Amino acid sequence: MGTTCSSCGASLFFNPATQEVTCRACGSSRPPEEGTISSDTSSAPVPASASKVRQKIQNQFRYTCSSCGGQVIVSEQETSTTCIYCGSASVVPSRITEENRPDYILPFQITREQAIEKIREHSRQGVLVPKEFTSIDPETIRGVYIPYWLVDVYHAEAVVICGEKGDGENMVPYYFGRAGTVTIKDLPIESSSALRDDCSDKVGPFTMYKLKPFSEDYLLGFYSDMSDISYIQLRRSIRKKTGKYFALRALIDIRAANKNILKEDHSTLIDRDLKYALLPVWFVTVNYSGKPHTILVNGETGKVVCGLPWDKKRLLSIILGAGTAIGILTGLLCSLYYGSLSSRDFDEHATGFFLTVIILSFILSTICFLIGAVKYHSASRQLELTQDQSVFQFSKKRQGD
Numbered sequence: 001m002g003t004t005c006s007s008c009g010a011s012l013f014f015n016p017a018t019q020e021v022t023c024r025a026c027g028s029s030r031p032p033e034e035g036t037i038s039s040d041t042s043s044a045p046v047p048a049s050a051s052k053v054r055q056k057i058q059n060q061f062r063y064t065c066s067s068c069g070g071q072v073i074v075s076e077q078e079t080s081t082t083c084i085y086c087g088s089a090s091v092v093p094s095r096i097t098e099e100n101r102p103d104y105i106l107p108f109q110i111t112r113e114q115a116i117e118k119i120r121e122h123s124r125q126g127v128l129v130p131k132e133f134t135s136i137d138p139e140t141i142r143g144v145y146i147p148y149w150l151v152d153v154y155h156a157e158a159v160v161i162c163g164e165k166g167d168g169e170n171m172v173p174y175y176f177g178r179a180g181t182v183t184i185k186d187l188p189i190e191s192s193s194a195l196r197d198d199c200s201d202k203v204g205p206f207t208m209y210k211l212k213p214f215s216e217d218y219l220l221g222f223y224s225d226m227s228d229i230s231y232i233q234l235r236r237s238i239r240k241k242t243g244k245y246f247a248l249r250a251l252i253d254i255r256a257a258n259k260n261i262l263k264e265d266h267s268t269l270i271d272r273d274l275k276y277a278l279l280p281v282w283f284v285t286v287n288y289s290g291k292p293h294t295i296l297v298n299g300e301t302g303k304v305v306c307g308l309p310w311d312k313k314r315l316l317s318i319i320l321g322a323g324t325a326i327g328i329l330t331g332l333l334c335s336l337y338y339g340s341l342s343s344r345d346f347d348e349h350a351t352g353f354f355l356t357v358i359i360l361s362f363i364l365s366t367i368c369f370l371i372g373a374v375k376y377h378s379a380s381r382q383l384e385l386t387q388d389q390s391v392f393q394f395s396k397k398r399q400g401d
Contacts, residue, residue, distance in 0.1 A: 013221030032217035145224035152271035163256025191227035
């Protein structure tokens, strides 16, 4: 496998825009090498044991850059990186052995520039987003191939659900039973212990039929990790995903209020013919108010996953403006009605009108408050993921930061 141009000797990079391996010095390009792995994945490796996982996370490995001879430090999980001295794309050949070689790879479809523009477009949609998020520094972006296991799963489950029916204070509890099966082909399970599981859940889905047989050429210019979870961890993740999917469908099927699952029994069968794939994600870190915010972009679809910070002064002005507008509207309606009365006396009709307007204003204010509270809660949860230190460290440890 060559990481340098056969024409001029400069470093090669995989270009998502052309889907070719390109030399930035002389401009020559070629298609990525065809995968040498057989489509038969019956001998696909199973994840590492839990004890080995803990050792691997803490270990460091020195790799000599093939272009400049510099010593590049990579973690035990990284299979491709970028030299911090010359910027060359580097693939650690000892990591791409038959034992841990991926079966498939989904090449980056979104370029670095397109990922940045996607984030800018997403940021412009937020009324309260600071201006810093509309001018992202391209140097803070890292393209990383995340390891996934693709698993065929058969899941059977039976649940007992409690819900309430009735009206007002006459709500009566009812009990429901639901049973069924879930069959999923190529269920993607993210297998890097250094990355939060909900990151992969939010950044998906990926288009699995676009997977290509693995070739090291697709790694050139990008970072990548190896799977480092145990088989027990893999089963636990599969159970969590399939159980969550079944529970959601079961709860939707029941027409009742305040539904919750009281008891469940399940059986999950996993096809041992595991497939190992690398899927693309852009990681972008933006510093704001002294805190790093890590934004994820799906390297295939361009989907942006992030919680955007808000300008507190602008938020306060919107709240005060909305309150003032409701107050002015209420006063205007009352004034117009009062002016239309033939008598200046506040009869019971006028009093009733004023009370109605005041009550409607209160209801409108309450609705606005509830909508804002729901959106605030959702934005806060997204922002918690964006500001998570583990996600930031996952991106920061890549060479060049």
